[in-house]
Amino acid sequence: MKELGLINKLKINRFTDFGAYLALSDGGEVLLPKGYLTGEEKEGDVVEVFVYTDSEDRPVAVTQKPLALLDDFAVLEAKEVTKFGAFMDWGLPKDLFVPNGEMAKNMEVGQKYLIRVCVDFKSTRLIGVSKYRDFINPAPQDFEPGNEAEGLIFEKTDLGYKVLIDDQYEGLIFSNEVFQPLEIGSTRKLWIKKRRDDGRLDLQVLPVGRVKYEEGSEKILSILEEKGFLPLHDKSDPAEIQAILGMSKKHFKQCIGQLFKARQIVIGPDGISVSRD
Missing domain, CATH: 2.40.50.140 (Nucleic acid-binding proteins)
Known part of the structure; x- marks a missing residue:
């Protein structure tokens, strides 16, 4: 049955006390239980359903959509x-x-x-x-450092967070490079740091180079515009910087250096504030 595990648009063949029987491509039928009908359907109408098997392994259609389809x-x-x-x-x-x-x-x-x-x-x-x-492939050679990738974070290990890229490549974000919470099951934009010889990918949560510092600087400036002052400076504890901004101390220092050179902030002995010049 080619409809199994997929979202299908199927025609209503007939109604019974149990629901509606929908036409399958092989000439058979699948039951859409009564609880999934609005009462306004007619024979010949086309309904969108997911087809799977019930507790007795009989094909059944439902209007609900699962979190994953066949081969997903x-x-x-x-x-x-x-x-x-x-x-x-x-x-x-x-x-x-x-x-x-x-x-x-x-x-x-x-x-x-x-x-x-x-x-x-x-x-x-x-x-x-x-x-x-069993379903993972080596990432192609054109997966180069700096490239963006959409990743599904699926497991936390001692090394870091395992990530699935494009439903077929495996990557890793190292724990010592994570400065903000990452939720298992979440999908987010990532950047390729390195393609290993075995085809797996080292990933990072921030873009490389200048873009990373620009984004970090914008975040700091946005918080300062709202609060007016941040009790952070180059002598602050790394854990405090991570808790407030979700970034490493090195990244923070590079960002405030960029903002200071642009005369957008004032760096004082107790923290930073927006420049009013």
């Missing part, structure tokens, strides 16, 4: 862990099952994991797979 990645939370596998919350009444054999590591309830939605060809049902590296 998403960061999902484990709702239940059994001796057979884990059930993940993917936004539908029936949770997505990850069999033990498809787990990259043991899962815990309440924790989030990178999951790819796949078809179990033995049962023809949708399952989740956390062995993400």
Whole structure:
């Protein structure tokens, strides 16, 4: 069934007490349960639905959209862990099952994991797979330092944050280069720092070179325009700078140096303020 795991526009063939039967491309039908109907539909109408399998592995259509479609990645939370596998919350009444054999590591309830939605060809049902590296490719050579990339942050390790780029490349943001909270499951703009020989990417949360300092300077100036004064200077504790501005002390000093040269701020013994010259 080519509609399985996808958002489809299907025609209503007929109605029953249980709902509406929709026409599939192979000549079969799939049930859209009554709870998903408004009561205004007619035979021949086209409805947009997601098709998956119910608790008895029968095809069923719903108007809800899951967090990931077939062959998509998403960061999902484990709702239940059994001796057979884990059930993940993917936004539908029936949770997505990850069999033990498809787990990259043991899962815990309440924790989030990178999951790819796949078809179990033995049962023809949708399952989740956390062995993400089975689907990862080396990043192309043209992924050069300074390039922008959209990344899905999916795991925190001792080294840093693992990131999925373009649904097929793996990257890492090193912990000692993170000066602001990063949420697991969030997608954000990142910059490539280095492409390793194995095709993995070293990433950073700030752009390289002048753009980085311009953005940092704009942030500091915006806060100063609002508050008038910041109790930060080149002798401030790095942890204090990170807590207030979400940047390293080195970055902070470079930014205020840039603002001072442009005569946009005044640097005093207790902090910085906006220049009124």
